Structure formats: structure tokens, C-alpha cells
Amino acid sequence: MSATWSAPAGTLPASVLRAESIVHDYSGVVVLREVDLAIRGGEIHALLGQNGSGKSTLIKVLTGALSPSSGQLSLDGQEVSFATPQASTSAGIAVVHQNYNLFPELSVEKNLLATASKVPRRRAALNAIDERSWRAKVQGVLDRLGVSVDAAVKVSELGPAERKFVEIARAMLSEPRFLILDEPTASLEPDAATQVLDLMRTLRAQGIGVVFVSHRLDEVLQAADRYSILRDGALVATGEVAGLTPSRLTELMIGQKAEQAAARASTPPGPLMLQLRKSSVGAGHFDVDLHAGQVVAVTGLVGSGAATVVSMVGGDVPLDGQAVRDGQSIRLRHVRDAQKAGIGFIPEDRKGRGVVLMQSCAVNMSLSSLARISRAGMVSARSLRQRAEHFRSRLQIKMGDVNAPISSLSGGNQQKVMVARLLAAQFQIMAVAEPSQGVDIGGRSQIHDLLREFVDGGGSVLLFSTDTDEVLALADTVYVFRHGEMIHHADREHLDEHSLAALVAGVHETV
Structure with a gap:
């Protein structure tokens, strides 16, 4: 059930996908600024940048989900234009998105069939699907990837790495020359992540150009051949990964502005409002204290467990551990429990689970x-x-x-x-996930002011954010999570952009 390094006989001819002077804006807000990017066949190219840097928009341009405001794409020196994702796929570009898009109760082969554009048919049977031929095709793709997954097994019975393999196999059905993997290891434990990295190397050996989008800098340094870094919508660095240090890569991602930022002193804690004791979002246990007058931030990569901490305090996920409010143990199994304890919750998925879109403001x-x-x-x-x-x-x-x-x-x-x-x-505690996700710069600043105003008035905020700038701008105390464990805890003045980014990415030696 793991990927191997063995390359099959025959590889793709060398190919180059190039984006030149790509500009894109949303309602006048420029999110890509004259971006140039070249992806070669037979390489793993890391596309890096903090949240909001423009990575997602660039991927949408490369895959036909967006047409750039200006600039052009070329494939092997010939200019191309993708009006739809299907056009991009036909040209040999496939993408596997970060979140799983599988049908858990269907088998592996049925999941691949659900999105296939070309399916073998039996003309003698009213054009029905030729299941034997399809099964052979699916097995051929799995063999090509070097993974051992039973195509007849339900996806729900597979492990996290195997599910990611299935998504990659589905993308490979179109026989792409370039494969974009958006945070493929984000929600995976180390062993499973290693399997995915091995699979990427297998694809590289077959001549496929792999675009590897990741916040895990240690994995980038292990697997990637070249890198490109976006910051504020612009390409700020590109080159060979060989010879790069974790510290240098972190500095390139953060930029000069962060290096000049002064540390903000933490606000002295007020009365203790909530205690989490022997809590767990994975293998380890942790304690968290919330005081009046303070913002406590939990942060980490997607799948680190940090988001779950806020969900547990907000009652959206049953608390694994003990909660103490005003000296009394309280139950946190449901949002109603949290509200009864004076805790309000704002989920990350604002539109899907926060607001009721068709109701009035x-x-x-x-x-x-x-x-x-x-x-x-x-x-x-x-x-x-x-x-x-x-x-x-x-x-x-x-x-x-x-x-x-x-x-x-x-x-x-x-x-x-x-x-x-x-x-x-009139809640006294707010549990807030990604408060400024999808919010423009002006709105972000106003939301930050509101949260600080709330704690200045005697409230307490528990915040989850993957944006290190936001964490440092708001938090008095920061807890960093990785792979379901709390790995670091510090007051704000003891952290800067560089050290926090390194901790989140798991590059501890740079701190």
C-alpha cells in the first residue's frame, strides 16, 4: 500500500508549460502581478507562498478555471488559451485539489469511472460499459503509479495516503504531461506524507512535470527540484532547490517587510475565563488557558489539529478533554453547550455553516x-x-x-x-476560525480591530488562523500544532514572522 521508486519503461518527451506576464484582478483588486512561471517535464516544481499570495489564482489560470486579465500561456513554445478546465485537461494539464473529492461508499474503480471522459464500451450490449476493459485500464494506471490499492475496495476502507493515490490516479486517466498537486500532504501524518512524496518522484521519473504546492518546507526541500515563490501576487524568487537552507527559504517567503516588523508586547492576562486540561486532537495532550483581555491563537498547517481546538471550544466538535469555566467543569459536546457557557463560535466555512445566505442581515x-x-x-x-x-x-x-x-x-x-x-x-468568549479568510485588506484590518476591542472590553478570544501575519498581529499567546500535537507555546513578544513560519512548517532548526 505504498508508492515505489521504480520507473516504468518509457517516459514522456521533454515538455515545458510556461506562464508569461500573467495579470489577474478581481473587481479591480490585482491578485497576480506580471507573473512568469516555467514548469518542465520530469521535474518537481514547488509553488510556494503564504495565504493570499496568489497561488490559488495562478493554479486556476493554468487549469482553465480563470482567464487572466492579461498575459499568456504557452505549451512547448506554442501559445495556448484555456476557456474551460476541460480545455486545459485536453492539453495535458491535470490538477488534484487539496480537499478529497471522492465518493466514500463507491469502489476505487467506480470513483475513477465517475469523472472519466473516455470509457470503454461494448457495442454488442447497447453501448454498455465494458467493465472488464475499464478494470484493466484502472489497474494499468495504478501499476504505472506503482501503488498497491485494490480497485474493488470501497474508498471508505482506504487510508489517507491511499485516498490521495486514488485522486492522483483519477487525474492520471487523462494522461497529463503536467500534474498540479495542491497541498497533497496537508492532512497526512508523516508516514502517509512520505508515501505521497515517493509517488511524486515516480511521476517525475516518467517525465511528468509536477507542480507541488505546499506549506511544509521540510517536504519541499526533500522532494522538489526547483521552486517559485509568490508574495502579494508577484513572483519574488525562483531557482534550484539544491543548496537552499530552510532559513533562506523561509526568508524568501516572508520578505523584507516581515524582517523589519517590531514585536508587539503581549497584553497582561486578566482573570482566568476558560481552562482546557488534558485535551487531545491527536496522539498528544495539551493544556490551554484563556484569560480576559487576551487573544490566544492556535496555528498550524491544515490537518495539524489547530482548527479542531477552536471547534471543540465552540462546541462544534465534542471536546476530547476537560473544560473548566469559573472553577467548574463544563460540558462541551455541542454548540448549545458552548453558548450556555458564554462561548460564541464563528466557523471557518462562513458561507456554508456560518451565515444563512437567504436570510436578512x-x-x-x-x-x-x-x-x-x-x-x-x-x-x-x-x-x-x-x-x-x-x-x-x-x-x-x-x-x-x-x-x-x-x-x-x-x-x-x-x-x-x-x-x-x-x-x-453577549458572549464573554469568542472561538473564531480564520477570521479574515476571503476578506480584503481593509475588511481584515477592521475585523482585527473588532476582536481587539472585544478583549480590551474584558472578553477573551481563541483564534485559529493559518496566516502568520494575522497571528502575530492579533495574538497575545500562540500555540503551534503539528500532526495533532502541540509543539510550541510562547507569548507574542518571543516570536517573529521568521520563527513562527519555521515552527509551523516544521523547520525547527531555524528558530
Whole structure:
């Protein structure tokens, strides 16, 4: 059940995929700035950058999901244009996204069949699928990848690395010359991640150009041949990985601005508001203390367990451990438990699980505290509007009318409505995941101000963010997680952009 290094007979001819002077903007906000990128067949090319650097947008351009505002793509020296992802696939470019996109209760071969563009048919049987030929084709792809996975087994019975193999095998059905792997090891434990890295080497040996998007710098240094780094939408560095040190790679990703940033002293802790004891999101145990007047940040790569800590405190995931509030043990098994303890929760998936898109801004602000403005089970429309107008003014939420659907608001203003919901319910603790994800720079700054204002008023915030800039801007105390364990704990003044990025990436020797 692991990938091997053996290369099959025959490899692809050398090929080059090139992006030249790529520019893209969203509603006037430039997210890619004259980006040049060259991917060669038979290499592993690491595409690096912090969140918001432009990596995802560049991938969308390369795979036909977006047309650039300007610039061009070329394949083997010939200019190409991809109006759709299908056009990109036909040209020999495939992508495997970070999150699993599989059907757990279907077999491996049925999962591959579900998205296949070319399926062998039996003309003598009313054009039915030739299952024998299809099974042979699937097995051929698995053999080519050098992985031992039973094609008849349900995906739900596979391990994390094997599921990633299945997604890669599905992409390989189109026989691509270039394969983009977006954070393929993000949610994997070390052994499983090693298997995926080995599989990437197998693909390289076959002449395929692999684009490896990752925040795990140790894995980049192990597996990649070349690297390109985006920062604020611009290509800031590219070259050979050989000879690079972890420290230098971290510096290139962060940039001069971060090196000049002064450390902000932590705010002295107020009264203890919540204690987590002998808690777990993996193999190890950890303790976390939340004090009034402070922001506590938990951070780490996707799959590190840091996000789960916030979800447990918010009641979205049952707490594995003990919670103590005001000296008394409390139950945190459901969001209702958290709310009863004075804890409000803002999930990472704002649109899917946070706001109710078709409801008004006013209703969304009051969802956690409708009882406060109700009589005999009937919500007071007047009180609902008055409350919404109050928070609209206090939080400077840009909206046409408080009765307009929240779907009409920008991401930053939707997030402000979520904060208003917790303030309206008078929670003393906020558990907030990725507070500025998908929010522009102006909205991000305002949301940060709101959270700091909340703790300055005696509240406490537990924050999860994968953005090191955000963590350092907001947090008084930082807990770093990796592979389900808390690996570091420090006050803000003892961390800088360089040391925190190195800890998150697992490059401990640079700290």
C-alpha cells in the first residue's frame, strides 16, 4: 500500500508549460502581478507562498478555471488559451485539489469511472460499459503509479495516503504531461506524507512535470527540484532547490517587510475565563488557558489539529478533554453547550455553516439571541431592526439595508455580521476560525480591530488562523500544532514572522 521508486519503461518527451506576464484582478483588486512561471517535464516544481499570495489564482489560470486579465500561456513554445478546465485537461494539464473529492461508499474503480471522459464500451450490449476493459485500464494506471490499492475496495476502507493515490490516479486517466498537486500532504501524518512524496518522484521519473504546492518546507526541500515563490501576487524568487537552507527559504517567503516588523508586547492576562486540561486532537495532550483581555491563537498547517481546538471550544466538535469555566467543569459536546457557557463560535466555512445566505442581515445578527427580542415566542420586528441598526453603525457594516439578504454583502461585511451576532448574544468568549479568510485588506484590518476591542472590553478570544501575519498581529499567546500535537507555546513578544513560519512548517532548526 505504498508508492515505489521504480520507473516504468518509457517516459514522456521533454515538455515545458510556461506562464508569461500573467495579470489577474478581481473587481479591480490585482491578485497576480506580471507573473512568469516555467514548469518542465520530469521535474518537481514547488509553488510556494503564504495565504493570499496568489497561488490559488495562478493554479486556476493554468487549469482553465480563470482567464487572466492579461498575459499568456504557452505549451512547448506554442501559445495556448484555456476557456474551460476541460480545455486545459485536453492539453495535458491535470490538477488534484487539496480537499478529497471522492465518493466514500463507491469502489476505487467506480470513483475513477465517475469523472472519466473516455470509457470503454461494448457495442454488442447497447453501448454498455465494458467493465472488464475499464478494470484493466484502472489497474494499468495504478501499476504505472506503482501503488498497491485494490480497485474493488470501497474508498471508505482506504487510508489517507491511499485516498490521495486514488485522486492522483483519477487525474492520471487523462494522461497529463503536467500534474498540479495542491497541498497533497496537508492532512497526512508523516508516514502517509512520505508515501505521497515517493509517488511524486515516480511521476517525475516518467517525465511528468509536477507542480507541488505546499506549506511544509521540510517536504519541499526533500522532494522538489526547483521552486517559485509568490508574495502579494508577484513572483519574488525562483531557482534550484539544491543548496537552499530552510532559513533562506523561509526568508524568501516572508520578505523584507516581515524582517523589519517590531514585536508587539503581549497584553497582561486578566482573570482566568476558560481552562482546557488534558485535551487531545491527536496522539498528544495539551493544556490551554484563556484569560480576559487576551487573544490566544492556535496555528498550524491544515490537518495539524489547530482548527479542531477552536471547534471543540465552540462546541462544534465534542471536546476530547476537560473544560473548566469559573472553577467548574463544563460540558462541551455541542454548540448549545458552548453558548450556555458564554462561548460564541464563528466557523471557518462562513458561507456554508456560518451565515444563512437567504436570510436578512438583521436576522443573521440575532440568530444566537432571538429569545432576547421575543415575546411569547414571537420575534419583535422592531427590536430586530433596532439591534441590527445599532451594530451596523457600531461595526461600520456596509449594507444597503438591514433587511437585505446577507448574500448581498462582501465577505468582510459578512464576517462583521458574524461578530455582531456574538456581541448581540453577549458572549464573554469568542472561538473564531480564520477570521479574515476571503476578506480584503481593509475588511481584515477592521475585523482585527473588532476582536481587539472585544478583549480590551474584558472578553477573551481563541483564534485559529493559518496566516502568520494575522497571528502575530492579533495574538497575545500562540500555540503551534503539528500532526495533532502541540509543539510550541510562547507569548507574542518571543516570536517573529521568521520563527513562527519555521515552527509551523516544521523547520525547527531555524528558530
